[in-house]
Amino acid sequence: MNNISESIRRIIDFDWVNSTENEIEEILPTFGMNDEYPEEIPSIFKDYMGWGVRLWQYPNQLSKLITFLKGKKINSYLEIGVRYGGTFIIINEVLKRYNDYVESHCLDIIPPSEILDTYQHTFVRERFYYHQMYSQNTFFFNNIAGKEDIKLNKKIDLVFIDGCHSYTCVKQDYFSALMLGAKYIIFHDIVNHSTQGNQIVWRELKKIHTKTYEFVDQYEGMGQKYMGIGVIEVSPDDKIFPLFSPHY
Numbered sequence: 001m002n003n004i005s006e007s008i009r010r011i012i013d014f015d016w017v018n019s020t021e022n023e024i025e026e027i028l029p030t031f032g033m034n035d036e037y038p039e040e041i042p043s044i045f046k047d048y049m050g051w052g053v054r055l056w057q058y059p060n061q062l063s064k065l066i067t068f069l070k071g072k073k074i075n076s077y078l079e080i081g082v083r084y085g086g087t088f089i090i091i092n093e094v095l096k097r098y099n100d101y102v103e104s105h106c107l108d109i110i111p112p113s114e115i116l117d118t119y120q121h122t123f124v125r126e127r128f129y130y131h132q133m134y135s136q137n138t139f140f141f142n143n144i145a146g147k148e149d150i151k152l153n154k155k156i157d158l159v160f161i162d163g164c165h166s167y168t169c170v171k172q173d174y175f176s177a178l179m180l181g182a183k184y185i186i187f188h189d190i191v192n193h194s195t196q197g198n199q200i201v202w203r204e205l206k207k208i209h210t211k212t213y214e215f216v217d218q219y220e221g222m223g224q225k226y227m228g229i230g231v232i233e234v235s236p237d238d239k240i241f242p243l244f245s246p247h248y
């Protein structure tokens with residue numbers, strides 16, 4: 001069971017709505033996990049690595065994010081830094097259970113993977129756009145909006161930031177998400193010992209946002225902390241909100 005199409009078919013067929021958090025945690029590795037930086041992945045997952053949709057997440061963290069997202073009113077999704085696209089496909093399918101018309105954008109500096117190409121063309125996922133560019137590129141907003149949009153009226157309800165892992169990149173991506181009027185902004189690697197910049201940005205943002213959530217469970221015996229997911233639910237009560245209110 002390691003073919004790309006089979007894994008995608010199983011993601012599309014899975015009952016995301018009625019499954020429990022534990023059931024989601026158990027099914028996630030069976031769609032296939034990434035094998036880059038294998039030292040970050042617990043050995044219990046070794047048989048799942050290097051095939052399928054090459055998910056680059058900890059199942060005990062992503063299952064909690066998915067549970068959090070269930071039933072949320074989300075019309076559009078952008079993942080900055082998609083790599084192979086495993087996380088993107090899974091989150092997109094969860095969102096589609098609640099809104100079949102969700103508009104979805106992937107962004108990365110690398111070309112679309114075979115996995116994303118298969119997802120889009122074999123499974124005919126419409127309202128799906130791939131932007132091959134740096135998230136700091138001058139044309140970022142034009143590309144996402146599909147045209148020059150002087151006032152930037154384009155809205156993206158959910159933005160997942162997992163591209164360039166430096167303090168300045170993560171902070172810039174956060175500002176971009178606010179300029180897109182994001183209701184929810186997801187941050188990856190908020191506890192990863194090797195991504196200090198992500199950790200610092202997250203600590204700063206927790207102080208100025210009123211609604212934040214963390215999914216940072218670890219696996220035993222790893223020696224260091226890895227990954228970690230943080231979510232900001234943007235609220236008009238947030239200190240930073242007035243600066244970005246034109247986008248909401």
Ligand SMILES: C[S@@+](CC[C@H](N)C(=O)[O-])C[C@H]1O[C@@H](n2cnc3c(N)ncnc32)[C@H](O)[C@@H]1O
Nearest residue numbers: 056081082083086087108109134135162163164
């Ligand atoms: C850790 S991987 C993303 C993993 C993916 N989100 C997942 O969960 O499977 C980071 C990705 O960000 C991309 N990247 C790095 N710098 C970037 C930038 N400035 N703009 C956009 N993407 C970037 C890399 O090419 C890489 O594919």
